[in-house]
Amino acid sequence: QSALTQPASVSGSPGQSITISCTGISSDVGNLVSWYQQHPGKAPKLMIYEGSARPSGVSNRFSGSKSGNTASLTISGLQAEDEADYYCCSYVRGPYVFGTGTKVTVL
Amino acid sequence: QVQLVQSGGEVKKPGASVKVSCKASGYTFTSYGINWVRQAPGQGLEWVGWISGYNGNTNYAQKFQGRVTMTTDTSTRTAYMELRSLRSDDTAMYYCARDLDPYSGSLEYWGQGTLVTVSS
Numbered sequence: 001q002s003a004l005t006q007p008a009s010v011s012g013s014p015g016q017s018i019t020i021s022c023t024g025i026s027s028d029v030g031n032l033v034s035w036y037q038q039h040p041g042k043a044p045k046l047m048i049y050e051g052s053a054r055p056s057g058v059s060n061r062f063s064g065s066k067s068g069n070t071a072s073l074t075i076s077g078l079q080a081e082d083e084a085d086y087y088c089c090s091y092v093r094g095p096y097v098f099g100t101g102t103k104v105t106v107l
Numbered sequence: 108q109v110q111l112v113q114s115g116g117e118v119k120k121p122g123a124s125v126k127v128s129c130k131a132s133g134y135t136f137t138s139y140g141i142n143w144v145r146q147a148p149g150q151g152l153e154w155v156g157w158i159s160g161y162n163g164n165t166n167y168a169q170k171f172q173g174r175v176t177m178t179t180d181t182s183t184r185t186a187y188m189e190l191r192s193l194r195s196d197d198t199a200m201y202y203c204a205r206d207l208d209p210y211s212g213s214l215e216y217w218g219q220g221t222l223v224t225v226s227s
Contacts, residue, residue, distance in 0.1 A: 003151065033211035036152070043202055043220055044144075045153065049213035087152050091212025094166040096142065096154040 004088055004099035011105040017076040020102045022088030025069045033071040035064055039084045047086075048067040048073060080106050111141075111203050111218035118224045119193050126189040127221045129203030134162040136179075137161045139206055141186040142214055143177065145199040154203070158186060193225045 004024045012018040025033060031051035036044040047054050048064035051071065061082075063074045071090075075082055083106045088099035114128040129141060143155040156167035158177040165177050176189045186203060200220040207215035 034211075034213035036214075038136045038152075039166065043217040044204075044214075045217075046207065046213055049211050049215075051208055055207065055215055080183040089152075089213070096144075096167060096212070096214070098144075098154065101151040 004090060004097060006033055006088060006099040006102045007099045009103045009105065011107055012078045014078055014080065016078050016091045017074060018078060018104065020073045020086055022071040022099045023069060025090050026092055027069070028091045028092045031066060033064070033066055034089045036087045036089065037084050038087065044087065078106055082106060108163050109205065109216045111205060111216055113203060113218040113221045116222040116224070118226065120227055121225055123193050124189060124191040125193060125223050126187055127223070129186045129218050130207055131184045131205070136181060139209065142204045142206070143188045144202045144204055147196070147199040155188065172190070194223050197223065198225045199223060210216040
């Protein structure tokens with residue numbers, strides 16, 4: 001399966017909310033969509049799993065949703081530390097398929 | 108706490124093979140699988156494959172089938188990924204990652220990465 005499609009970049013001012021879309025998700029995926037944050041030179045970090053659940057320790061400013069073949073990650077109350085690359089990911093009985101990645105810039 | 112510690116960077120010539128290790132601690136090794144994900148310089152994430160910590164079953168991305176072999180050593184709690192017939196476009200950071208749980212389809216714990224450079 002081809003990579004999922006994300007916008008190359010999204011930006012916002014501190015305190016604002018931004019949303020990153022992820023399109024091309026197979027109907028077979030169900031809610032098995034996850035989101036990862038990656039700072040330069042670091043390993044990815046799981047931010048959202050099963051579409052909308054947050055792992056322990058992840059801020060509630062991060063939320064996920066899915067509608068049809070599109071998943072979304074919303075970051076509310078944008079902070080400087082949120083500046084990073086973000087990847088969506090779908091899982092269908094084995095293969096993980098990642099999105100193209102979105103660079104989030106805090107203005 | 109769960110930790111995945113990978114082997115150090117490698118420099119290989121085209122056509123050679125590389126074997127990267129991932130030593131796990133802080134959880135029951137046989138209860139989870141290990142995935143391998145790579146990232147070429149300045150590029151996105153790409154799933155390479157998965158191996159069961161329980162019985163060694165594997166699932167490789169179609170792109171790598173025939174060139175990759177994943178194994179585990181349960182006595183040392185270590186997973187390995189071997190990639191053969193290396194090409195310049197295999198130059199990437201290779202990460203091992205453990206599932207959050209066997210059914211969530213998400214990767215919660217990641218190794219620090221191993222940079223594999225393929226150059227003549």
